[in-house]
Structures are given as C-alpha cells and as structure tokens.
Amino acid sequence: MNDKKTTHFGYQQVPVEEKAGKVAEVFHSVAAKYDIMNDLMSGGIHRLWKRFTIELSGVRRGHKVLDIAGGTGDLSYKFSRIVGPEGLVVLADINESMLRVGRDRLTDRGVSGNLVVSQADAQYLPFPDNTFDCITIAFGLRNVTDKDLALRSMLRVLKPGGRLLVLEFSKPRNELLSKAYDTYSFRVLPFMGKLVTNDADSYSYLAESIRMHPDQHTLKQMMENAGFANVDYHDMTGGIVALHKGIKP
Amino acid sequence: MIDPTLKAAAGASLETVVNKALEYDPATRSRLRALAGKSLGVDIRELGLSLCFHFDTEGVRISHLEDDDFEPSTRLCGSLPGLVMLATSEKVNLADSNVEAWGNTALLADIKSIAKELELDWEEAINDWLGDIAGHSLAQRLRGQLGWLRRRGETGRRLLSEFLTEEFRAVPSGPEIKHFNEQVDQLRLAADRLGARFERLKQKITQR
Structure with a gap:
C-alpha cells in the first residue's frame, strides 16, 4: 500500500514534495511573458484588482511591506512609492526566474533604496517575528503546497495590528458568469498560452489550479484558523477574484 | 453595492487624467511637491463616495478611503454642489458652503492657492497629439474661437443684466x-x- 502524502497540482494528485518543483517549472516557462499574458488573459483588469488591494492595504509612509509571490513586481512598485525612502518593501518569490524579471523591471523603472528582493518560500518566511506592517500575496497562495503553514508563517512575521491581504482567484457568484468563465478558462486560456508563450500546459494548469483553490468562505476560515482576526473578504468582478483581509491580533 | 473593480477603474481613470494634466503644467507640479506626504480626503454625501488625494513627489495618487484606520491630513465632507462650489470659488472659508472640514485646514488654503495658479499648456498637449505644425495651427484657431466666445459671453451677460434690472425691472x-x-x-x-x-x-x- 502506498501511504505517501499527496496534494493537488491542477487536477492531478502528486506527492507533496513534488508540487513545488512542478509549480516552479510552470513559472520558469512563463516568466518572460508573464506580464503580457496577464494583460491578455484579464484584459488588463488584473491591474484594477491590484489597485484595490493597495487601497485596502492601509500602507503609508515609513511602513514595511512584504510582497509575497510578488513576481514581476506590480505591487512592489506601487508600495515603494507609498512607503517612501523611510519605508521598506520586500519583493519575495520562490521562483528565481520570476524574481529576476521583477527585479530587472523595477530597476528599469528607477525603484531603489527602499526595495529589497528575496527568494523565499511562503511556508518558511526567512524574516524575524513581528517585522512587517503589511503582507500581500497576489495570485500566489493557490500555488503553495501547504497553505495553512504559509498563513501561519505570514502571521508570525506580521507585526501585531499588521494586515495580510490575499488576492486570489475565487468562485464567481453568478451561475451564468461561472459557465462563461469556465469556457474561457478551459478553452480560450490554453489557446492564448499556446499562441503567446508556446506553452498551453502551463495555462491549463492555471485554470485547473484556480478550480482547486478554496472558495471565499473556506479561505476566510483558513485565515481565522491560522490566527488572523477580523477576517473579511471583497468579491471582485462578480467573484472571479476575491480579496481577503486579516489582522494579526 | 458597487463592484470594487469598477471603483478601482474610476479611481485609476481620475488619477491618470489628473497626472496627465499636471504634465502640461510643470510649475503647478513642482508646487504640489511641497505637499508631499499630505493627503486630502473628500466625502461626497449624495454618492456615499470617499476619495483620498495623496500628494507625493511624483504627482497625485487617488484612492478610495476603504481603510477605516487611515486618517487623511485634511478631510472634507459635504454635498456635491457644496464641494464643487468650494473647489471653483475664489473664497477659502467654509461659511454657508454646507461643507465640513477636519484636520489641517491650512492644507486647503495651500491647495486653493496652487489651483488658482493652475495654467495648463493645452497647446503642448495638442502638439503631442497632432505634431507641432498642425497642433499650433489648431491651437491658434481654438484660441481665436475661445476669445470670441468669451467676449460674446461677457457682452451677453452685461446686456442680460441691464435688461433685467433697467428695462424689465424684474430684479x-x-x-x-x-x-x-x-x-x-x-x-x-x-x-x-x-x-x-x-x-x-x-x-x-x-x-x-
């Protein structure tokens, strides 16, 4: 009998220790064209989702912000402007290729002085306890092998009163929108992936991983179980994406 | 309830318009830099809308006041006509404006004084769009038309005022x-x- 622990990788079940490697392969493959694909896939709306995340973050001058799964640095760029020279933004990602693209992009945009880059696993964040005023993880939590462990790790490095914001795909509220979204995700997305990055599989994984991700209510409970207080969420674009917010007590 | 995506889109559009306009008035942009780190919150009662204008070294950032803990340097709350009146009139005081203010009211006076000297180089904007020659020619034409309209407007206003007070004795x-x-x-x-x-x-x- 095989009693090896497994987890999902899209619709497949894979041994727990293999998931991170498989996710890494996906992101190594798409890193170079990640931004173009994001704009194409969402019609640019991902920028509005991120904008709302920043509005809800309450970040201000002098704050320390951790942008987990920060990828190409969209959020880090805005945060570095808000926290000013006396603040600090840490752009963290487990994937080296994504981090390199993000770091180069931010350097090209003139961000320096208040930004550091860190290759870090969300489950084992390499920072001291009570360090950050705000942590964001945008479109990253669903790729993490052990989400509960990652949430506890985030709670540990947040300062008391600090807030965690999880921006992630979720479950559309409307049945009709849900059907249209399914068709789009499973037919159009892989086709676009094939066309732009010559990699349909990575985009099929994207659609599958979204379906396997916990819905709004389940994620809220997971955050509460991890120890966050005042957990709440906002549905965006009919629930295609949800923004969860929790405070470290 | 409005979907946050739409709210973010409205905020992003307004921010783009404001910062794009400021590109054509470097003097105002530089004066606004002196306000870096300050913020002006505006609550529009009828719309249930709370916007915050954050001033920083790169321009103006606009957000919705979603964060209850965040207190802008100055906060205005009032009806839309009252706020529009306050923004467009010469006066800075809030008497009879139906607008309430909290926080650092000196910021309001600073913003009013900067806005008073706002002078957008709209010819430059047209030039960027059409090129120097065509842009300049269109700008000259527009300037002539605007001057004519302004003169006509002033004459019309004077004649109407005279008719109502002197001839018709209505007011x-x-x-x-x-x-x-x-x-x-x-x-x-x-x-x-x-x-x-x-x-x-x-x-x-x-x-x-």
Missing part, C-alpha cells in the same frame, strides 16, 4: 440691493437699541 440692481441691505442693517441696529432701552427701563421699574 433689483446692485446699488439698490446694497441700499436695501444698509437699511436692513440700520433697522436691526435700531431694534437692538430699542430692545436695550426697554430692558433698562424694565430694570428701573422693577428696582422701584
């Missing part, structure tokens, strides 16, 4: 209103004096 003229106000003031003063005398007389009678 009193400026000097008549001033005279009436002075008479009202005198009457109020006389009534106050009479009241005071009456009180004094009453006290005397009671003392006896």
Whole structure:
C-alpha cells in the first residue's frame, strides 16, 4: 500500500514534495511573458484588482511591506512609492526566474533604496517575528503546497495590528458568469498560452489550479484558523477574484 | 453595492487624467511637491463616495478611503454642489458652503492657492497629439474661437443684466440691493437699541 502524502497540482494528485518543483517549472516557462499574458488573459483588469488591494492595504509612509509571490513586481512598485525612502518593501518569490524579471523591471523603472528582493518560500518566511506592517500575496497562495503553514508563517512575521491581504482567484457568484468563465478558462486560456508563450500546459494548469483553490468562505476560515482576526473578504468582478483581509491580533 | 473593480477603474481613470494634466503644467507640479506626504480626503454625501488625494513627489495618487484606520491630513465632507462650489470659488472659508472640514485646514488654503495658479499648456498637449505644425495651427484657431466666445459671453451677460434690472425691472440692481441691505442693517441696529432701552427701563421699574 502506498501511504505517501499527496496534494493537488491542477487536477492531478502528486506527492507533496513534488508540487513545488512542478509549480516552479510552470513559472520558469512563463516568466518572460508573464506580464503580457496577464494583460491578455484579464484584459488588463488584473491591474484594477491590484489597485484595490493597495487601497485596502492601509500602507503609508515609513511602513514595511512584504510582497509575497510578488513576481514581476506590480505591487512592489506601487508600495515603494507609498512607503517612501523611510519605508521598506520586500519583493519575495520562490521562483528565481520570476524574481529576476521583477527585479530587472523595477530597476528599469528607477525603484531603489527602499526595495529589497528575496527568494523565499511562503511556508518558511526567512524574516524575524513581528517585522512587517503589511503582507500581500497576489495570485500566489493557490500555488503553495501547504497553505495553512504559509498563513501561519505570514502571521508570525506580521507585526501585531499588521494586515495580510490575499488576492486570489475565487468562485464567481453568478451561475451564468461561472459557465462563461469556465469556457474561457478551459478553452480560450490554453489557446492564448499556446499562441503567446508556446506553452498551453502551463495555462491549463492555471485554470485547473484556480478550480482547486478554496472558495471565499473556506479561505476566510483558513485565515481565522491560522490566527488572523477580523477576517473579511471583497468579491471582485462578480467573484472571479476575491480579496481577503486579516489582522494579526 | 458597487463592484470594487469598477471603483478601482474610476479611481485609476481620475488619477491618470489628473497626472496627465499636471504634465502640461510643470510649475503647478513642482508646487504640489511641497505637499508631499499630505493627503486630502473628500466625502461626497449624495454618492456615499470617499476619495483620498495623496500628494507625493511624483504627482497625485487617488484612492478610495476603504481603510477605516487611515486618517487623511485634511478631510472634507459635504454635498456635491457644496464641494464643487468650494473647489471653483475664489473664497477659502467654509461659511454657508454646507461643507465640513477636519484636520489641517491650512492644507486647503495651500491647495486653493496652487489651483488658482493652475495654467495648463493645452497647446503642448495638442502638439503631442497632432505634431507641432498642425497642433499650433489648431491651437491658434481654438484660441481665436475661445476669445470670441468669451467676449460674446461677457457682452451677453452685461446686456442680460441691464435688461433685467433697467428695462424689465424684474430684479433689483446692485446699488439698490446694497441700499436695501444698509437699511436692513440700520433697522436691526435700531431694534437692538430699542430692545436695550426697554430692558433698562424694565430694570428701573422693577428696582422701584
């Protein structure tokens, strides 16, 4: 009998220790064209989702912000402007290729002085306890092998009163929108992936991983179980994406 | 409830328009830099909308006041007409404006003074769009048309005012209103004096 622990990788079940490697392969493959694909896939709306995340973050001058799964640095760029020279933004990602693209992009945009880059696993964040005023993880939590462990790790490095914001795909509220979204995700997305990055599989994984991700209510409970207080969420674009917010007590 | 995506889109559009406009007025942009780190919150009662204008070294950032813990440097709350009136009128005081203000009200005076000197180089904007030659020619034409419209507007306003006050006698003229106000003031003063005398007389009678 095989009693090896497994987890999902899209619709497949894979041994727990293999998931991170498989996710890494996906992101190594798409890193170079990640931004173009994001704009194409969402019609640019991902920028509005991120904008709302920043509005809800309450970040201000002098704050320390951790942008987990920060990828190409969209959020880090805005945060570095808000926290000013006396603040600090840490752009963290487990994937080296994504981090390199993000770091180069931010350097090209003139961000320096208040930004550091860190290759870090969300489950084992390499920072001291009570360090950050705000942590964001945008479109990253669903790729993490052990989400509960990652949430506890985030709670540990947040300062008391600090807030965690999880921006992630979720479950559309409307049945009709849900059907249209399914068709789009499973037919159009892989086709676009094939066309732009010559990699349909990575985009099929994207659609599958979204379906396997916990819905709004389940994620809220997971955050509460991890120890966050005042957990709440906002549905965006009919629930295609949800923004969860929790405070470290 | 409005989907946050739409709210973010509205905020992003407004922010783009404001910062794009500021690109054509470097002097105002540089004056705004002095306000870096300050923020102005605006609550529009009818719309249930709370916007925050954050000033920083790169321009203006606009967000919705979703964060209850965040307190802008100055916060205005009022009706849309009141806020529009405050933004467009020359005066800075809030009397009779139906607008309330909290926090650092000196920021309001600073913003009003900067806005007063706002002068967008709209010819430059047209040049960026059409090229220097075509842009300059269109700008000259527009400038001529605008001048003509402004002159016509002023003449029309003067003629209408004269017709209503002098010919049609539908409304009193400026000097008549001033005279009436002075008479009202005198009457109020006389009534106050009479009241005071009456009180004094009453006290005397009671003392006896």
